[in-house]
Amino acid sequence: MDDAHRIEIPTPFDVGRVNCYVFAGGPLTLVDPGPATDAAYEELAAGLEDLGYAVADVEQVLITHPHMDHFGLANRVVDVSGAAAVAHRDATRQLRDPDGHLDREQALFRPFLTAMGVPEQVVETAVTLPDAYTEYQEPLAVDRELTDDDPVDAGVDLRAVHTPGHAPGSVCFVAERGPVAFTGDHVLDHISPNPLLTVAPGTDDERTRSLPAYLDALDRLQAVDADVGRPGHGDDVSDLSARIDEIRDHHHERKEHIADLIDERGTATAYDLMGELFPDLPATEVFPGMSEIIGHLDLLEDEGRVDVTETDGVRRYALD
Ligand SMILES: [Zn+2]
Ligand SMILES: [Zn+2]
Incomplete structure (x- = not known):
């Protein structure tokens, strides 16, 4: 298949564990090391040790998208190992300065949610909640910025497919062999990924149109024709194309329900x-x-x- 090992990293979030994938057949490569907690670091180190490696051996860290349960620990791994951090170019500003990103989100979404009819007190709670979680991410300097279709050498040949929607700068890494897609949170087996609103890349004060972007990106991933999805949470998606159809149908039904x-x-x-x-x-x-x-x-x-x-x-x- 794709020769990737899965280490299930604990997170302090409701979503539960996050999957870190390890490619050991070439430059030692991680996909999504997990959040910035000691527990996550210890499980990552233990998982690598089982494979005969140490954190210091990591040469490359690939980030599927700029959410802290996936990338939070990356800076610590890079500090210890000198690994190169690799992410899509639309994610790099948020990765480099996650607190600044949160400030921009709060400035944008306070007035926006009010205009969308949300009562003032609820707006304040919704917008300030992420303040409690900033400790689970460390700023990450990206060494290599990806664009759609860029190749990545992880011992196996990977290709980055740009899949914004759940987050800007989301990428799926597709292994030519299989083919298998490492989907981050773009496609999960049992959860329909949320098209979270955020600040549009390259702007300070425009929001993303996340769901239209997400559905376009589903089409783009489906066109790759991978058989299996290896997601950021939970078990493998055994029939990726069928799962993409299911998610698309779910949004179509919900859209019609909202119209009604x-x-x-x-x-x-x-x-x-x-x-x-x-x-x-x-x-x-x-x-x-x-x-x-x-x-x-x-x-x-x-x-x-x-x-x-x-x-x-x-x-x-x-x-x-
Ligand atoms: Zn996410
Ligand atoms: Zn996630």
């Missing part, structure tokens, strides 16, 4: 729709929940099916 909800109400804010679709959402889930709703509203907008009006600074959606 708008139809029933006449007009609705994104926050109204989130309340209908996900009642009693805990504060920790408001940002992902709003990302999900707004992603589907973006799709309906792109299809010319909704009208957006703004009164008193609040945006309302109606069917066209």
Whole structure:
């Protein structure tokens, strides 16, 4: 297959463990070392030791996307080993300065969520929650910036497929042999990856249109025709193409459901729709929940099916 070993690294997050993949047939290469915790470092070191290596032997660290459960530990690995850090160019600014990225997100999403109908107190909680997690990531200087289709030598020939949507600068690494795709959080077996909103790469104050980008990237990955997906969390995806179809169908159904909800109400804010679709959402889930709703509203907008009006600074959606 692809000759990659999987080390399941613990995280302090609800998602559970994160998969770190190790290629030992050439330059010793890791895909996603995990979050910046001592527990993660110890399990990584133990997993490498089982394979006959030490952290100091790592030569290359590949990052699938700039989320702390995947890249947080990378800087420590690079410090110990002198490994080269490799990530997509749209991820490098966030990786280099994750705190600055969070500041930009907070400045952008406070007014944005308010305009989407979210009450002030809920906005504040949703926007400041990530402050509690900054300790799980260390800034990472990227040595090699990837663009779509770039080759990466990990002993096996890998190719980077740019798959933004869950995060900007997300890449899947496709091993020519198999073919097998290392999918990060772009495709998971049991979870439908969230099209999280964030600051668009290369801007300070524009948001991503994450779900339209995500669906385009699903098409791009499916075109690679890999058989198996090796995801950032959980077990292998045994039929990658079928799983991509499932995720696409799920979003299509949800989009139609949201269109029906708008139809029933006449007009609705994104926050109204989130309340209908996900009642009693805990504060920790408001940002992902709003990302999900707004992603589907973006799709309906792109299809010319909704009208957006703004009164008193609040945006309302109606069917066209
Ligand atoms: Zn992620
Ligand atoms: Zn993740």
